[in-house]
Amino acid sequence: MTETTTTSSPPIVIDGKGVAATIQEELQQEVERLQKEHSLLPGLAVVLVGQRVDSATYVRMKKKTAAAIGIHSVDVDLPETVSQLDLLAHVEQLNNDPSVHGILVQLPLPPHIDEAAVLKAIAVEKDADGFSALNIGNLCLRGGDPPLAVPCTPAGCIELLQRYDVQISGKDCVVLGRSNIVGMPVAALLQSCNGTVTVCHSRTRNIAEKVKQADIVVAAIGKTEFVRGDWLKPGAVVIDVGINSKPDATKKRGYRLVGDVHYDECAKVASAITPVPGGVGPMTIVMLMKNTINLARNSIGLPRMPLRNSMHRNLSHRDFVSTLNPPSATTTTTTTTTDK
Numbered sequence: 193m194t195e196t197t198t199t200s201s202p203p204i205v206i207d208g209k210g211v212a213a214t215i216q217e218e219l220q221q222e223v224e225r226l227q228k229e230h231s232l233l234p235g236l237a238v239v240l241v242g243q244r245v246d247s248a249t250y251v252r253m254k255k256k257t258a259a260a261i262g263i264h265s266v267d268v269d270l271p272e273t274v275s276q277l278d279l280l281a282h283v284e285q286l287n288n289d290p291s292v293h294g295i296l297v298q299l300p301l302p303p304h305i306d307e308a309a310v311l312k313a314i315a316v317e318k319d320a321d322g323f324s325a326l327n328i329g330n331l332c333l334r335g336g337d338p339p340l341a342v343p344c345t346p347a348g349c350i351e352l353l354q355r356y357d358v359q360i361s362g363k364d365c366v367v368l369g370r371s372n373i374v375g376m377p378v379a380a381l382l383q384s385c386n387g388t389v390t391v392c393h394s395r396t397r398n399i400a401e402k403v404k405q406a407d408i409v410v411a412a413i414g415k416t417e418f419v420r421g422d423w424l425k426p427g428a429v430v431i432d433v434g435i436n437s438k439p440d441a442t443k444k445r446g447y448r449l450v451g452d453v454h455y456d457e458c459a460k461v462a463s464a465i466t467p468v469p470g471g472v473g474p475m476t477i478v479m480l481m482k483n484t485i486n487l488a489r490n491s492i493g494l495p496r497m498p499l500r501n502s503m504h505r506n507l508s509h510r511d512f513v514s515t516l517n518p519p520s521a522t523t524t525t526t527t528t529t530t531d532k
């Protein structure tokens with residue numbers, strides 16, 4: 193290991209848990225407002241196939257958060273052996289259910305099911321994860337229609353930057369990873385915020401040199417403590433999406449969770465950094481709820497809430513809101529707490 197250049201003051205630790213709790217409260221108020229002013233109760237359907245422990249845990253957490261916010265949830269629990277045809281029929285039923293505004297099919301699905309075909313069957317107006325080709329396409333198009341929903345983890349990364357007043361416009365951003373669910377959409381979002389984005393992946397050469405240029409680093413590769421302190425430009429802002437288990441004999445379960453960033457080394461060089469756990473992780477579920485509420489708003493012609501909190505002074509905010517809030521939206525909306 194080489195020596196790390198350190199900054200003089202300790203970094204700001206970006207508190208994803210705290211920000212997620214604040215957003216949860218804002219969303220709860222928005223649900224109350226929608227019910228009072230529009231008699232609209234946002235609904236989220238969660239489809240779980242089989243009994244994978246990790247999937248069941250994620251689904252339980254999503255349902256718990258939905259309940260806390262006041263979102264109506266519909267559970268569809270299907271056996272591991274469900275046929276593709278039956279699963280598609282359930283999705284179709286949810287597509288036609290007016291009490292459901294967002295549909296989430298928990299992945300992975302059993303090997304006999306064509307995952308892509310199932311995701312494609314979800315009506316784009318109910319695509320709670322924002323993964324459909326239309327939503328991803330609209331996220332990437334400049335001047336196109338706004339996406340109806342934005343992938344949750346990437347949206348959570350941007351919210352964290354915004355709520356900590358990290359300016360993205362004009363900054364050099366390096367994204368590690370190019371997956372459809374994290375790396376690619378987070379790169380598109382950073383670019384929509386006028387960042388200059390470099391995306392690195394498994395074939396990228398000299399990653400450390402590229403990271404060294406970055407004002408903002410987003411790491412999403414699934415490799416334990418991959419990014420080292422001496423790779424960072426002093427004062428860089430680090431968003432660690434990775435969730436990896438590292439053997440730790442001092443823990444009862446024998447491991448602890450760590451990110452894609454070597455936290456102790458990077459915290460000595462960064463100006464702000466997300467911890468793992470407690471950084472990006474808690475944001476993903478609240479952004480799913482935000483998508484569901486936005487889909488409900490869209491169902492009655494209300495524009496979506498902006499992705500970011502406009503309290504922030506980031507110069508790119510106006511551009512971004514105008515991209516995501518189409519002037520074509522006809523119905524006047526009430527001001528929401530996230531629209532401050």
Ligand SMILES: NC(=O)c1ccc[n+]([C@@H]2O[C@H](COP(=O)([O-])OP(=O)(O)OC[C@H]3O[C@@H](n4cnc5c(N)ncnc54)[C@H](OP(=O)(O)O)[C@@H]3O)[C@@H](O)[C@H]2O)c1
Pocket residue numbers: 345368369370371372373374375392393394395396399412413414415433434435436472473474476
């Ligand atoms: N906090 C959350 O809520 C949340 C949500 C989703 C994911 N995650 C975590 O985020 C991490 C990434 O998830 P994912 O679903 O995006 O993973 P993924 O689909 O496996 O994609 C990993 C990406 O990292 C790249 N990569 C792999 N090894 C690399 C290396 N040595 N150098 C540079 N790039 C490399 C891959 O490159 P290629 O494209 O060339 O293969 C790929 O683009 C995982 O730890 C996951 O658990 C967290």
